[in-house]
């Protein structure tokens with residue numbers, strides 16, 4: 097008989113969602129103090145971006161992390177200083193034995209440093225000493241979690257703000273939010289900010305401080321609240337409406353948590369850099385305020401463009417994506433009073449005609465077009481759900497999605513990493529389980545902060561993903577499914593940046609922490625692969641042009657001059673360019689709309705929604721990556737040619753001193769020999785070189801100089817020949833530029849001429 101049967105301790109219990117997540121914090125990315133600090137910042141920053149973008153305002157996000165000492169925290173919590181009564185109780189108590197061991201260890205270390213200074217010099221010893229001091233300081237810190245401290249995290253934005261009445265529920269009740277619809281948003285679960293609050297409650301006990309104002313609201317809401325974890329309900333400490341004289345709108349959220357800046361500093365800064373890459377239209381100011389001002393840090397990731405992707409739109413459920421429970425919920429919530437209206441109103445891709453045909457299929461079950469959906473029996477609902485999964489519907493159009501756009505992705509990568517070469521590609525709209533998704537990619541070569549090899553940058557719904565990359569669809573595709581060699585990219589020695597951004601109304605994340613996308617969705621695999629391949633293909637072409645350009649100039653100075661001239665010319669013409677870009681954008685949008693329609697039709701024909709759907713995603717990922725690689729291959733071929741040429745020149749230059757020395761020795765010997773000798777006579781016939789050598793008018797250094805000039809000339813001639821061979825001598829080295837529109841007039845000049853280049857405006 098079980099204990100429960102005996103009325104023992106196995107008592108039925110229930111947990112609130114807040115309790116569940118408090119006990120399983122790691123599910124939401126709150127694993128340890130360092131990760132908690134990281135995830136708190138991340139959740140608040142992503143809310144700030146969602147909020148500003150929802151009202152089409154260029155985001156301005158201010159992030160502050162301030163160290164809070166234990167003494168200050170105690171003051172904030174109303175605790176006075178307390179004198180220890182029994183030192184031995186504490187973590188940092190050092191017993192006599194431990195003290196002796198430490199002193200012995202320190203003496204040994206001192207000896208080692210003295211030896212090091214004697215053998216390798218003072219600098220190496222000083223570095224080792226600093227390292228040892230740091231380790232010792234860490235070792236002395238009390239408690240199991242070394243480096244752990246308390247931090248006040250504040251994130252302020254210029255977004256839509258929250259209504260006064262909604263704030264307690266939005267920020268004090270787990271699983272409540274405004275992002276549950278079928279819409280592409282960074283947030284989804286209604287959990288992130290509350291997890292930060294739960295962590296703050298568990299570690300410092302201090303409440304959430306919230307200040308917020310809606311647009312055109314004459315007051316600011318000011319709240320102090322925390323969460324009743326047991327009831328999963330907000331616990332409001334204070335609420336006030338303060339004057340909003342300057343008309344500010346947005347939110348400023350602040351909480352004090354335990355964290356570990358030193359172990360997650362690098363990750364946090366990496367996250368900020370990557371979010372700046374994928375949102376170059378946002379400005380991020382970051383400030384770390386340390387107790388010791390020397391360790392404080394201030395960074396600004398500047399806005400580089402005013403072009404924001406159009407905000408994502410809410411869309412209807414695609415019939416093939418709904419489960420039985422969702423169908424029941426839609427029936428309960430719908431305002432439609434007939435089955436026909438219900439189908440067209442609640443589902444994407446169901447026209448009036450199609451709803452009539454669907455109802456025809458259900459007629460045998462006793463329903464017709466005017467049946468009230470709320471009157472359907474449970475069998476009829478089950479049949480309807482079955483039918484929705486059996487019928488082939490057109491794919492979702494994807495027009496409700498908001499990808500970063502090739503322009504923004506390219507700009508972001510260039511601004512933050514300054515690569516030598518870059519190619520971008522935006523894939524078509526594809527479909528996975530009835531949800532549209534788009535994959536965009538950039539592949540770069542060189543630039544700052546990249547290690548030799550494939551450096552993968554992952555983004556999902558424009559969030560950088562920094563953890564658990566090994567199993568992610570993007571990492572696995574970039575490292576395992578692309579044949580980099582075929583694009584002349586050396587996978588282990590070239591510094592390759594692979595940036596892939598996936599946007600969708602449903603990202604198949606593994607876990608609520610939103611850290612990585614599973615590699616088991618064939619559709620995603622194929623779309624990611626295709627995007628990277630597209631970029632590589634572009635790089636191959638552009639690399640050749642760029643290298644030809646470098647070869648044509650005899651030095652980097654010339655290239656710089658050319659860049660300066662291009663810049664000046666572009667500046668003169670930017671008014672015309674702005675107008676052009678407006679027109680280009682309109683044209684592209686039209687084309688995209690047409691492409692989406694035709695693509696969607698093609699999918700409709702191909703996609704039997706089972707095996708074929710998966711194959712489609714795999715091949716799309718593959719094709720995108722391959723396209724990128726193909727472009728890269730041409731660039732790299734040209735880079736290799738350039739490298740060979742430089743090598744040849746280096747080799748020739750290397751032998752100039754020896755060759756000049758040998759020639760001069762022979763000449764000097766001949767100049768001093770019998771003038772009637774046969775060799776001397778032959779030379780005198782054509783030149784008075786020997787006399788010049790004898791008179792010291794020709795010396796070895798002159799010979800070296802002449803030889804160097806000759807090598808230089810030959811090299812330039814060969815470079816020109818190379819250019820001609822590439823078909824560039826008669827035309828111009830072309831480089832595409834993307835320019836942001838600032839006004840909507842449309843008047844373009846034909847060509848803008850400068851000394852070093854011509855800018856041609858196309859649309």
Ligand SMILES: Nc1ncnc2c1ncn2[C@@H]1O[C@H](COP(=O)(O)OP(=O)(O)OP(=O)(O)O)[C@@H](O)[C@H]1O
Pocket residue numbers: 139143144147253255256257258266267272273274275282283284285286287288289290346347
């Ligand atoms: N800075 C903000 N400005 C405006 N509204 C906000 C802001 N921060 C949070 N909110 C509102 O509070 C809700 C809850 O936020 P929370 O971070 O808990 O979850 P979420 O962002 O909806 O989803 P996820 O858990 O996936 O991040 C959001 O849906 C949003 O409506």
